[in-house]
Structures are given as C-alpha cells and as structure tokens.
Amino acid sequence: MQLELRHLQAVCQIAEAGSLGGAARRLGISQPALSAQLRRIERVTGGELFVRGRRGVEPTPLGQFVLAKARRVLGEMDALGAQARAMAADAPLRLGCILLVLIDGLLARTGLSLSGREIIVDLEDSVTALVRMLGAGQYDVIVYGEVNEHEVPLPGGVLARTLVSKEPFCIRMSAGHRLAARGALDLADLAEEQWMALVEDDDGGPEALVEACAKAGFVPSLRYRITDRKMQHDLIAAGRAISLSQPTAPAVPGTVMRPLIGNPVTGRIRLAWNRSAVSAHQAGLFYRAAVSAYLANVDNNAFHRAWWNAHPEAHPTLD
Template identity: 80%
Template sequence: MRLELRHLHTVCQIAEAGSLGGAARLLGVSQPALSAQLRRIEGVTGGDLFVRGRHGVEPTALGHFVLAKARRVLHEMDALGAEARAIAGHSPLRLGCIMLVLLDGLLARTDLDLYGREITVDLEDSVTALVRMLGAGRYDVIVYGEVNEHEVPLPSGVSGRTLVPREPFCIRMSDRHPLAGQAGVDLADLADDPWMTLVEDDDGGPEALVEACEKAGFTPLLRYRITDRMMQYDLIAAGRAVSLCQPTAPAVPGTVMRPLVGEPVVGRIRLAWNRAAVSGLQAELFYRAAAGAYVANVDNNPFHRAWWDAHPEVHPVFG
C-alpha cells in the first residue's frame, strides 16, 4: 500500500475530530473500519500517528509531522484544481465514479453529450475520496454506491439524487461450485468458502458482508482484495473464491451468479453533483443517462429481471 490523498484526509479528520468515533461519523464510515484503515496508514508511515488520551486521541510527534505535510498537500491539491478550472474556462464535465457495473453503458449513451459538453472520467476505489474531491471542485458529478444502512454525508454546495434505492447483492462463484446449480443460495452454505472482499473499503460493504455472515452463523474468510476485475474473475472461475456482486454485473466465462436468499446485503446507487458546475438541466440529463444505462443492464441476469419487474417502487423516477 502507498499513501493516497484519501489517507491524508483521513489523518486530518481524526486530528480535527479528536477521536476515532467522531472522525468516523464525519467520514461516514464505521469506527472499526476507520481503525483498520488507520493501522494500514501507520504501517506505511512507520509508526503510531495517534495515542489515546483522557479525552480522545492526540497526535504523536510523528503524527504532528505527517499532519503538517498532509494539510499542505491537500490545500495545494484543492487550489490546483480550482485555479486550473478558472484558467481553462469552458472545460469538460468531470465524472468521478466507483467501479460500478453501469459505467460502460453510461458512457456509451448518446445523451451524455449534455448539449455538446465533453465528459472526462476518473475511477476511484474510495467513496470518501470521491465525495471529498467533489466538494473541493475536482469533480463535477460523481456516481457511487452505498451498502445496507450506510449513508455518505455530502458537503455543502452539493446536491444528491438516488438512482436506484435498493438492489439485492448476489453471489458470483465458479460454475463448478457445488451450489452453482441452485436457483438461489443461502449465505450460511458459503461458510467454508474463501471470499473476495469488496474493493471499496468505506461504502459500508465490508461491514455489511461481515455482519450478514455473522447473522448466518459464521465469520467469512476474507482472503483476497484485488482491484483488477479480470484477476478477480479468474480466481473465482478457478474456484478459489466467491464474491458479492451487483445483480446487473455481466456474465463471465467460468462463473455463475446466483441471488442470495433473504437479500442479506442490499445496495443503492446515487448521483451527486456540484451545483456551481452543473446546472439543474444537466443534472437531469445525466440522471436520465445513468438510469437508461442501469435499466439496459437489468437483463444481464434473468433472476434480476424477475426481481426488477416485481419491484416497480425501486425504478428510477423522472422529474
């Protein structure tokens, strides 16, 4: 692992909040997830950045050093983006996105020209970083997901809209898996399988998976965390892991997708945009394009088409 801007932002939020619990609320993550992320950051910096005191956490000497550098870097990056936009004048609409399966269809739709405005796209693996960069003016629009009850707080000057309020996550497994022939899979029957964990570590997904498995009577063996989708698919096809995935995900040779009985993990897809950079009309056009891209993927899996048709209350609403 190497330090990224989102890690610097996390360190600054912990220092400003004065406690892991307070920082977790500001960042929209659970305290255990934040503690785990801090340990990974400290593994890179080479030592403890905070110590627990009577009134929360306090920076160590190393922590003060890292904080000073982090604040300077974040300030310079925010200033760079704003100043560059001002100099460039009319510039492309900048889309930031978590690696959602609707992205390919979204970009392919002709109504994304937004009256001649070009689109640039960056992929992120952190919802926290995505939202922070939207608030700082480095993105104009973002597409992201939230899992179960997790909600990502949006900064001032930003509007958000839910595209799909609920979709049940399903399971991807090898087509040679003993359960591959079943119409639906009970999570408890996967207790002995190694898992490919979700790439995003701050959208509520990892916590939702662990919580659902514990309710099913086991603790999941989280063996792999890989960002390369093709490598993920190869490992699953080889029978070395199973993974949660969105129900609109495409078919992959050597794997099958099956719904989970009882819908133990559900997600939702949201859009957010910077009102200073995106007009109401442009936001509506973008919403329609994203909705069309999602609906076009519903038929990727027959079980999701059946579920979708039975739940009209989750269909996109056009205003």
C-alpha cells in the same frame, strides 16, 4: 520538514477512518508508508497525534488541536478550488466513479447526451475520496454506491439524487461449484468459502457482509482484495473464491450468478454533483444517462429481472 496539504489530509483521514490501515487504503498508499509519514508529522508537531483506543486510533489533545486547524485549512483550499472552478464555465466536466456495473454504459450515453462539452472520467476505489474530491472541485459529478443502511456524508454545495434505491446483492461463483445448480443460495451454506474482499471499504459493504455472515453463524474468510475485474473473475472461475456482486453484472465464462435468499445485503446507487459547476439541466442529463445505463443491464440475469418487476418502488424516477 514543513507540513504540506498532503500531511494535513493524512491526519484527517486517519481520524475519519479510525485506523492506519483504513486511512492508508483511502489514501492509496501502504500502511507502513502512512505510519512513517505520521511519525514525520509528529516530529514536526512535537508529539503524538493519535493513540490506540477501544475503537481504533483516537486523537490525543494535541491531535485534536492539529485536526481542527487541518480541517480549517483544507476547507479553505476546497473553497478556493470550487470557486475558481465555477469561474471557468467552458472547462471540461469531470466525472468520478466507483467501478459500478453501469459505468461502461453511462460513459457511452454521456458522450451522446453531453456532446459539445468534453468529459474527463476517473475511477476511484474509495467513496470517501470520491466525495472529498467532489467537494474540493476536483470532480463535478460522481456516481457511487451505498450498502444496506450506510449513508455517505456529502459536503456543502453538493446536490444528490438516488438512481436506484435498492438492489439485492448476489453471489458470483464458479460454474463448477457444488452449489452452482441451485436457483438461490442460503448464506449459511457459504460458511466454508474463501471470499473476494470488496474493493470499496468505506461504502458500508464490508460491514454489511460481515454482519450478514454473523447472522448466518460464521465469519467470512476474506482472502483476496483485487481491483482488476478480469483477475477477480479468473480466480472465481477457478473455484478459488466467491464474491458478492451487483445483480446487473454480466455473464462471465466459467462463473454463474445466484441470488441470496432473504436479500441480506442490498445496495443503493446515487449521483451527486457540485452545483457551482453543473447546471440543473446538465445534472438531469447525467441522471437520465445513468438510469438508461442501469436499465440496459437489468436483463443480464433473469432472477434480477424477476425481482425488479416485483419491486417498482426501487425503480428510478424520470421527470
């Protein structure tokens, strides 16, 4: 077997994630498949690349050598893609997104505001993958979220702008839940619940949820990790799980949305673009379209409208 770019990407993802499980989720493959792939890579390189340490898997001296070479090769390939992309001025704009509430409205608005230039849209579950693909020129613009104090590192040649600096996550639960009649929820009262695990595992969300629950005196039982929104909502409506949710999420039959007292988990929404492929004018159009899409959802829940009106510092800035 000869090493390919996908093998180098796998090695880098394992190092960045610190675990095979985390790397597998970012790469969109199963953990056993990644373990088998790593064993094949190690046969080619001649030895173990990672060992288990106190903080997860850590590179061996051989692993550090391979990582350095892999990052250099991948960096060169990223530069090649970005430079080639910059020469194709009339190519379609490629938009990558995490499945945020505002995405549906954003797509409708970009179709109007950027008429005359085709837009190709893809959804990703991993913020890390989204950012890497932006740096590699596979996306021109991305919209993503960050939770609590987590900051996603951005590659060179990329500019970013915050759409919404802060929004408090809330809880979606069954309309028949024992706590559904409350106007706001104390996180500690949810200690015995089954939780829907967050789809994105590298935006700071899982860590923020676990930390907030720890402060409330319990460890959350993360039972389901489902990307299909309808399936999520069906399970919640049936009373089999609860989930964190953006406060702008729309109503779903059989479920209710309730804010958390003290806002222990908050989100931030950002727009980033490759400056070699997107002009300042086009970035501004995307930004305004995204802001408009977000504001159209503020009234989906009365408690969020009240919070929004009380926190003008969180509002987006329109030039």
